[in-house]
Amino acid sequence: MSKGIKRAALGLTLCFFILSGGLAYWQIIASAQLLAKPGNLRSVYLEQQIWRGGIFDRNGEILAKSYSPADAAKILGHPIEAAITRPGDNYPQQVVLFPQGDAFTHIVGTYSFIYGRSGLEASLNQILLGLGPGESVQSHAGQLLKTQRRGNDVVLTLDSKIQSAGVQAFKGKLGAAVAIAPKTGQILAMISSPTFDPNQLDNAYSTIAKTGNQVFVNKAISSLYPPGSVMKLVTSGGLLRSGLDVNALYDDTGHARVTQNGQSRDVVEIYKNGLGEINFFDALAKSSNTYFATRSALAGAEQFLAAAQRFGFGQRIPLSEFADSNNGVLPSSITKDGVPNALSLGQLMDSSYGQGQVQVTPLHEAMICAAVANNGVMMRPALVERVLNPAQQTIYRLQPKVWLTPLTPQEAGLIRQGMQDAVVHGTAQGLAISGVDLAAKTGTAEVGGPIKTTDGWFIAFAPAADPLIAVAVVVENGESGSGAAGPIARDMILAALRESR
Amino acid sequence: MFRRPVANLSLYLYPLAVLWVGIGILYCTVKGTEQILWQASLFSAALLAFFLLNQVLGYRGDRFLLPTTACLVVIGLVIITRIDPELARKQFLWATVGLGISAACVWGIRDYRRLGRYQYIWALLAIIMLAVTLFFGVTSGGATSWLELGGFRLEPEEMVKVAMIIFLANYLRNNRELLAIGTIQIGRFSVPEPRVLGPLAMMVGVALLLLAAQKSLGTALVFYGVALFMVYVATQKGTYLLLGIPVFLATAWLGFKIFHHVQTRVEIWLNPWSSVYAQGSQIAQSLFAIGNGGLWGMGLGQGFGAVKVPAAQTDFIFAVIAEELGFVGALAVILLFVVVIYRCFVIALKANDEFGTILAAGLGFLFAFEALIILAGVTKLLPLTGIPLPWVSYGGSSMLVHMFMLGCLSNISHVSERHSAPLQVKLVKGIAG
Numbered sequence: 001m002s003k004g005i006k007r008a009a010l011g012l013t014l015c016f017f018i019l020s021g022g023l024a025y026w027q028i029i030a031s032a033q034l035l036a037k038p039g040n041l042r043s044v045y046l047e048q049q050i051w052r053g054g055i056f057d058r059n060g061e062i063l064a065k066s067y068s069p070a071d072a073a074k075i076l077g078h079p080i081e082a083a084i085t086r087p088g089d090n091y092p093q094q095v096v097l098f099p100q101g102d103a104f105t106h107i108v109g110t111y112s113f114i115y116g117r118s119g120l121e122a123s124l125n126q127i128l129l130g131l132g133p134g135e136s137v138q139s140h141a142g143q144l145l146k147t148q149r150r151g152n153d154v155v156l157t158l159d160s161k162i163q164s165a166g167v168q169a170f171k172g173k174l175g176a177a178v179a180i181a182p183k184t185g186q187i188l189a190m191i192s193s194p195t196f197d198p199n200q201l202d203n204a205y206s207t208i209a210k211t212g213n214q215v216f217v218n219k220a221i222s223s224l225y226p227p228g229s230v231m232k233l234v235t236s237g238g239l240l241r242s243g244l245d246v247n248a249l250y251d252d253t254g255h256a257r258v259t260q261n262g263q264s265r266d267v268v269e270i271y272k273n274g275l276g277e278i279n280f281f282d283a284l285a286k287s288s289n290t291y292f293a294t295r296s297a298l299a300g301a302e303q304f305l306a307a308a309q310r311f312g313f314g315q316r317i318p319l320s321e322f323a324d325s326n327n328g329v330l331p332s333s334i335t336k337d338g339v340p341n342a343l344s345l346g347q348l349m350d351s352s353y354g355q356g357q358v359q360v361t362p363l364h365e366a367m368i369c370a371a372v373a374n375n376g377v378m379m380r381p382a383l384v385e386r387v388l389n390p391a392q393q394t395i396y397r398l399q400p401k402v403w404l405t406p407l408t409p410q411e412a413g414l415i416r417q418g419m420q421d422a423v424v425h426g427t428a429q430g431l432a433i434s435g436v437d438l439a440a441k442t443g444t445a446e447v448g449g450p451i452k453t454t455d456g457w458f459i460a461f462a463p464a465a466d467p468l469i470a471v472a473v474v475v476e477n478g479e480s481g482s483g484a485a486g487p488i489a490r491d492m493i494l495a496a497l498r499e500s501r
Numbered sequence: 502m503f504r505r506p507v508a509n510l511s512l513y514l515y516p517l518a519v520l521w522v523g524i525g526i527l528y529c530t531v532k533g534t535e536q537i538l539w540q541a542s543l544f545s546a547a548l549l550a551f552f553l554l555n556q557v558l559g560y561r562g563d564r565f566l567l568p569t570t571a572c573l574v575v576i577g578l579v580i581i582t583r584i585d586p587e588l589a590r591k592q593f594l595w596a597t598v599g600l601g602i603s604a605a606c607v608w609g610i611r612d613y614r615r616l617g618r619y620q621y622i623w624a625l626l627a628i629i630m631l632a633v634t635l636f637f638g639v640t641s642g643g644a645t646s647w648l649e650l651g652g653f654r655l656e657p658e659e660m661v662k663v664a665m666i667i668f669l670a671n672y673l674r675n676n677r678e679l680l681a682i683g684t685i686q687i688g689r690f691s692v693p694e695p696r697v698l699g700p701l702a703m704m705v706g707v708a709l710l711l712l713a714a715q716k717s718l719g720t721a722l723v724f725y726g727v728a729l730f731m732v733y734v735a736t737q738k739g740t741y742l743l744l745g746i747p748v749f750l751a752t753a754w755l756g757f758k759i760f761h762h763v764q765t766r767v768e769i770w771l772n773p774w775s776s777v778y779a780q781g782s783q784i785a786q787s788l789f790a791i792g793n794g795g796l797w798g799m800g801l802g803q804g805f806g807a808v809k810v811p812a813a814q815t816d817f818i819f820a821v822i823a824e825e826l827g828f829v830g831a832l833a834v835i836l837l838f839v840v841v842i843y844r845c846f847v848i849a850l851k852a853n854d855e856f857g858t859i860l861a862a863g864l865g866f867l868f869a870f871e872a873l874i875i876l877a878g879v880t881k882l883l884p885l886t887g888i889p890l891p892w893v894s895y896g897g898s899s900m901l902v903h904m905f906m907l908g909c910l911s912n913i914s915h916v917s918e919r920h921s922a923p924l925q926v927k928l929v930k931g932i933a934g
Contacts, residue, residue, distance in 0.1 A: 002850050004734040005862050009846045012869045016839050019873065020832055022880045026791045027828040034792030037774055039785060042793050042805050 039116050043125075048093045053128040053151035055108055055120060057160040058186075058385055063108045064121065066094045076199060096121070098198045100160060103167045106192040106218035107158065107383075112201050119218065120156070120383065123321040127152050127387055150390040157186035157385045157398070162469070165495035166191045169488040174476040175455070176219035178366035179492050182467045184400040185370070185379025189471075189492060190363070192219040221322055221329040224359035225474050228445030229287045229427075230457045231354025233368055233415055235296055236284060238307030240411040242299040246280035256290040258297045263345040267293040284418025285426030287442065289353045296352035301343040304352060305334065310406040311368055312378065314338035318403060319363070319381045332360040354445060366472035368406075369459040372415050373439070373467035376407030420464050428460070431486045436497060437464040440489075442482045453477050458485035462493050469496040506556055509564060513552050516571035517545055523579030523801060530802040533586035540593035544578070547600045554604055562914030566844045567603075570892055570907055573837050574599075574900075577893035580821055584807045584814045588895055595897040599904030606908020613912045617856045620671040624704050627664035630657040631711035638715065645715045656898035658712065658720045662867060663902055665708060669728060670860035672701060673735035677855070681736040701732070718756065718763065719874055719886030725749065726870040731863045735855075770884040786810045787817050787879050790824040791831075798827025814895040816887040819879050834893070838872045848914045853921060857913045864906050 026034065035043050054065040069080045072095035080095055096111035098104065109119020117125060126133065130151040159179075166177050170193045179189040194215050196208045208215060217223060240246070254274030256267045267290045269275070275286050283291035296304050308314070313332050322328040334340065335347065335357045343351065350356030360368075363381065371378035380403040387396035407415070419439035422428045428440040443457030456478025461470035471489045478484030524541050527534045548571055555567075574596050582589035610616070634657045638645040648655045673680070676697050683691030692698075705728045712721035729745040756763050773785040790806025793799060804824035810817045823831040845865030852858045871891045878885035889899045 001734055001737065001855070001858055001862075004737045005846050005849055005858075008730055008734060008862070008866070009843065012842065012866075012873070013839060015869075015873050016835055019876055019880065019882065020835055022877070022882045023791070023823065023831055023835070024828060026788055026880060027794050027823060027831070028796060031792045031795050034789055037785070037789065039774065040789040041809065042789060045805060 041113065041116055044111075044113060044116060047125075047129055049149070050129045050131075051150045052094060052096060053130065053153045053390075055124075055128070056153065056155045057158045057163075058156065058188075059159065059161075060155070061160045062099050063104050063156065063158070063160070064096055064098050064111070066096050069093070069095055072097055078203070100164070101199070102195040102197045103160070103164050104158070105195045105198050106220065107190040108156075108198075110198040110201050112198075114202050115205065118216075120154075120321060123324070124154055124384070127154060130390065152390070152395065153388040153392075154384055155386040155388065156383055157181070157188065158190070158383070159188045159496070159499070161499055162492050162495045163189040163191065165491045166473075166488055167193075167195070169491040173478065173484060173488075174213055175474045175478065175485070176223065176362040177471065177473040177488060177492065178220050178363045179469055179471045179496070180366045180370045180379075180381065182370035182373035182461060182470045183379070184398075185367075185381050185403070186385065186398070186400075187363075187381055187383050188469060188496065190218075190220045192217065192223075218322075220362045221317075221319070222361070224330055224332070224361060225455050225457075225476075226358055226445040226447060227354035227360045227365060228443035228455070228457055229289075229353055230365060230369075230441050230443035230459050230472075231351070231358055231360075232284060232287065232292050233372055233419075233441060233459075234307055234311050234313075234406075235292050235304060235352045236280075236415050236418070237311065237407050237411060238303040238305075239280075239292075239295050239299055240407075240414060241307060242303040244280065244295060244299070246414055249277045249279055250283070250288075250291050250294070252276060252278050252283075252288050252290050254290070256294050258294055258345065258349065260297060260345050265293075265297075265346045265349050267349060280414070281418045281421050282426075284415065284441070285421035285424075287422075287427050292352045293349040297345060297349055301348045304348060305339055305341075305343065307406070308334050309339050310404060311371070312364065312404050312406070313360075317361075317364060317367070317381065319383065321383050329363060330361055332358075332364045334358055354443060362472050362474050365457070365459055365474070366470055369441075369461055369472055370467075370470035371404070371406055372412050372419070373461035373464075373470045374412075375409040376405060376412035377402055378404040378406055416464060419460075423460075428458070428482055428486065430482060431458075431460075431490050433462070433490065433494065433497075436462050436493075438462045438493070439464040440486075442480065442486065444480050447476075454479055456480055456482075456484040458482065458489045460489050460493060462497065468500055469493055504556070504559070504561070509556065510552065512564060512568035513548060513571070516548065516568060516575045519572060520545065520575040520579065523575070524582065526801045527579070527583055531583060531586070534582060537582050537586055537589055537593065540590055540597075541578075544593050544597045544600075547597045551600050551604050554608070558608060560607070560911070560915055561918040562607075562911050562916075563844050563848055566841065566848070566910060566914070567907065569837055569840045569844065573834065573841070573892040576822065576834060576837075577818065577890075577895075579801070580807075580818055580825075580893070581814050581895050583802055583825070584818075584821065588814055591897070592895050592900070595900040596904075599900050602901055603904045603908035603911070606905055607911045607915060610909075610912055612916055613860070613909060614854065614856060614916075616667050616909070617671040617674070617860075620668050620675075623664045623668040623671075624700075627661045627668065628704075628707055628711070630661050630664070631708060631715070633657070635711055635715050646717050646720070653897075656896065658715075658717055659898040659902040661708070662720075662723075663906060665704075665724060666727065666731070666860065666863040666867060668704065669701075669731050670856055670863055672704075673731060673859050674856045676701075677735040680732065681738055701728075713756065716760070716762065718760075719878075719888035722874055722886060723867065723870045723888065725752075727863060727866045730866045731859060734862050735859050766884045766886070770881065773881070783811045783817065784879075784881055784885055787820040788881060790817075790820040791880065794824040794827045794831065796828050798823075798825050798830055801825050812887070815889055816875060816885075816894065817879055818890055818894050819876055822893075835872075835876070838868065842869045842872075845910060848910055848917070851921075852913050852917045857917060861910055861913050864910055867906070868903075 052066040055063045073079050109121035111117050111121045128151045166189050174193050177191040194211050194213050252275040254269040254272050258265050316331050317329045319329050347356050351358050380401040382398050385398050389395050416439050419441050423432050423438045423440050427442040440460035445455045447453045456475045459472045461467045471492050473485040473489045475484040581592050639647040639649050679697045680693050683693045685692045709721050732741045769782045773782045790810050806821045806824040810820050813821050842865050849858045849861035875888050875890050877883040889896050891903045
């Protein structure tokens, strides 16, 4: 029997050897990577030794700041609960508070001893702690932390007035909104609804979690919605590039049938009797599905797909603070495969007015709108405007950078004209702002699933000639875009214009 | 009588040093350690008494087995003290009683071969214990593996392990030739008669079914592996091992399809870091702790895992060890296990009867599989199936049963050495007659 025992012993020793290898992997190779995982609170405890920097909006309003536990308890009106209950521990030594309450929860994030960090509190952690790239709290655990170190302050591009106006208008509705400065790509506001007060996370986690509706997800970047008619900006880009005669009239009878290569497809308008004789501007202003579907079929799928590609579909949006695949920016897509090489006739016609399998993030839709506003140039989106070291010297300042150029200035001008018409005599009529030249597009997207619902979209920029702000708002179960999402966008634009005065 | 007293004593100084250094550090840093001092003294005294008893009565068996195991026991005791001094008080008691049981096993049974006399009694006992647990047991953590008796919580599957291995050792001793050769020809293969194979298949099958019904999947896996390797060792036929793999895969697949919690386990195993706000799974917390240990560890009493990892004192105790003692400490624990298991096989090879060989090897396999399955689960090499880490994890049943097995092994070793020693020939004849 000795041979069998010896062989078995050898095999088992090998197993223990592999086990030791696995252990070495986690303890030595993957150690730093594990420390950075969300939900790993070890770094949160170690970081307590460094006085964490604050986060401010573009005007210096405090969005997040560190307080001593005693001060924090005074401000919150209840004692700070320590997550570590072992006697003799002196945690926490500082508490991050969010004076703006529930307004910035998803973008600025949360900081908790129980639930860890999220949002910018997570992605800007190294900067807020004043640690250089590659430096870790763990590697300093010994000497460096004994001296009172301070982290850097971060000034964001966000504007709390625009953000608050949007959050106020969103109360009771579900969805997301993003506002961008078209010329610089600076993100002015980013809203996800429902929201919660990050100061109450430890206290009221179960109540917050019961809210449902993806309360913990930043829908502005991590949720994909069918765009409905706001997709027609992209479709227009393709049509104009293919040489569309914008003044040619098309008879919208409320119904159209296209037959190509033996395939045949119907489009039905919401308006039963159609819009009559319309040109490109009317079609955009009044949002004719038959116009865009039939013109796209004539121009061919390549034109539409090329335009989608130019607008950044299928690509990861370069928002470096949210580049992580978990809870980061999702890429928009035309079909399940991103941007495919070809589309069937039916897919093409559905996609031309933002149905079919087309999916976008609110951030991307705001960037599309901003590109039209900015003469066809899509800027790289940005959230961090400045970083200040503890001595309040600027160690980083944002430089605007171009990401894509989806349209020529002429093409952008034509689409802008259609969007201005929409406000004057089109689908966005009710939302005109007196004295302001507004350009807008509405969208109403059908959402598949067991119960059919519709998401309302509203994208707009103003002033049309010299745009300061571009907004994209989506309201889930929002029926029509002008009804639910329009007023939110309007409030945000008003806040921006009021400030610029 | 007194063979190599200084060399032997020096082996026992290692566990004692580990225990008192550990307790000393915790005494300075963690509150509530004071109450442990008495318990630790009692345990130390018991360990030294065991050593003295062996010296006085002329223990001739394996010198390394007991001190090495004692090292594992004291590492467990120190870590449990660090996690929860209140629990540690109980565990010290179990460990001390365990030493007594072990000593009684070495010197009380006199000859391990008595254990093999009533093979079907052991089998029946195992099945009954499992069945009783299934029907009257208490469910905790998804598994129905505990019996409540007058305030004590008993885990019968631990005792079933002993019964199973003794039954198998005896059965294989009696039938190994028939199992190895096979009497029925099917094509090129010769297969043992059903009459021979029957009791084995039935016993193993029923035990596995009962364990699956209790949802003690980790223990079921240990049983299966141990039974398979014992059959392999007894018959020397690799075919049994080769056949065992597809049977295992089929069973695992079936379990995956039938049990919802198996699917959850596998899902968690594949992606333990799903949510930002939820603190992640047990396995994520375990890996966070292990990763934080690095090469040298955070230092005893300095880790977060002792508070943050669920079931830190039982299934996940290794994660706490890895965080506080580092890769170096965790590797030491693994090496101690390798040494203990290696000694089991040495005892098996030196045993001068087949029952002793198969029994010792079986116990070696048991320790190996127990350690491998929980350690691989905790380090995400395999999906997690919660079982205690032998001698280290908190738990009275496990401690007592494993101490008993340690006693059995010492007894096999002692009896074998005594028999093979030329001066003792007369004594051997006496016993044999």
